[in-house]
Amino acid sequence: MIYLAEKNKIIVKDLTQFNIKHILECGQVFRYNKIYENDKEICYQIISGTYEAKVVQNEQEAIIYTRDVNYFINYFDLKTDYNEIKRKLLAYPVMKKAIEFGYGIRILKQQPLETIISFIISANNNIKRIQFSLNEMCENICEKINGYYSFPSLQALNNLTTKNFANFKVGYRANYLVETIKTLNNVDLQSYYKLDEQKLTEKLTSLKGIGQKVADCIMLFAFSKMTVFPVDTWIEKVYNAYFAKEKESNRKIIRQNLTKLFGNLSGYAQQYLFYYKREMDKKF
DNA sequence: TTCCAGGTGCATA
DNA sequence: TATGCACATGGA
Numbered sequence: 001m002i003y004l005a006e007k008n009k010i011i012v013k014d015l016t017q018f019n020i021k022h023i024l025e026c027g028q029v030f031r032y033n034k035i036y037e038n039d040k041e042i043c044y045q046i047i048s049g050t051y052e053a054k055v056v057q058n059e060q061e062a063i064i065y066t067r068d069v070n071y072f073i074n075y076f077d078l079k080t081d082y083n084e085i086k087r088k089l090l091a092y093p094v095m096k097k098a099i100e101f102g103y104g105i106r107i108l109k110q111q112p113l114e115t116i117i118s119f120i121i122s123a124n125n126n127i128k129r130i131q132f133s134l135n136e137m138c139e140n141i142c143e144k145i146n147g148y149y150s151f152p153s154l155q156a157l158n159n160l161t162t163k164n165f166a167n168f169k170v171g172y173r174a175n176y177l178v179e180t181i182k183t184l185n186n187v188d189l190q191s192y193y194k195l196d197e198q199k200l201t202e203k204l205t206s207l208k209g210i211g212q213k214v215a216d217c218i219m220l221f222a223f224s225k226m227t228v229f230p231v232d233t234w235i236e237k238v239y240n241a242y243f244a245k246e247k248e249s250n251r252k253i254i255r256q257n258l259t260k261l262f263g264n265l266s267g268y269a270q271q272y273l274f275y276y277k278r279e280m281d282k283k284f
Numbered sequence: 285t286t287c288c289a290g291g292t293g294c295a296t297a
Numbered sequence: 298t299a300t301g302c303a304c305a306t307g308g309a
Contacts, residue, residue, distance in 0.1 A: 027290060119290075126289040129306070171305030176292080211292050232290035251291090274290075287309085296300085 003078045010064040010072060017082040018062055019104020020044050020055045026105050026275035028221050030118055030131045031138070031151065047138075048075055049111045050150040077106050077224075085268050092261070094242040095269065098276035105271055108221060112189040114151045115222035120177055120209035121170050122217070129169065136168040157181045176209025183207055197225050213251070226267035229258040235270065238277045 002014035012018045024032045024044055035043040041058040053066035066072050089095045122130050138149040141156050158181060165174035192200055204215040216230035231251040239254045240247055248254055262269040
């Protein structure tokens, strides 16, 4: 067990497989804020649906302060041993640097509705503006309770027009969002947890603004499907740098090859590689 | 000015 | 089934 749960906090002792910076900044989630950072510790606020936590991490431990301990034990997937996963992934030589760099990544268990909306906005966009748009949306239609804005319910999202979304700077995705929200009124997202990868892909890609890549992200970050390998512009770069014999730009083929290579560890591998490549390219 | 960012929809062949 | 273009937006 890597954590200890108390009434209003979770203490994570094993920092070889939990690093709040890696977890939040690896690109899987958008609604978080760095509250402060000094030479001793770092503090983030994270909002998921209507839940909120503040995480303070120093050299010895990470403490997750929250009213909803059980929610965040599941959210951070604290019952899974990531050292075992990383050990298996190290069988692939290219993974070594990526895992050393993002050793504290954990794949979050996010809420389906929030993940769907977030990743529709993510298409052909950059992370900074995805965060901006989501925050604008939340701050405009949710009330500030206990110092933060929740993610809106489906009911609240129903009130938003294309023009509203345009004001949140989602660009041409505004209409996709309105259409998908309309469709979701007749969908039980909880029932999607039971579906296999193929069925779930069919359901998700039938929604406006969701293709293979966005569906993969939703399956990975909300439905814990570890057999998927979302291929975006960064993974295409990774593939051509470390895996390809000759340059490949067909993302369907890239996805086929990577899922074949990593099997049921695909989702984990993808996230270590994405974070590593993106951060490395930022620095130079 | 052009390119790029966690791509998708749609028309066309 | 595969290919190519349009699509908002703002930073580099």
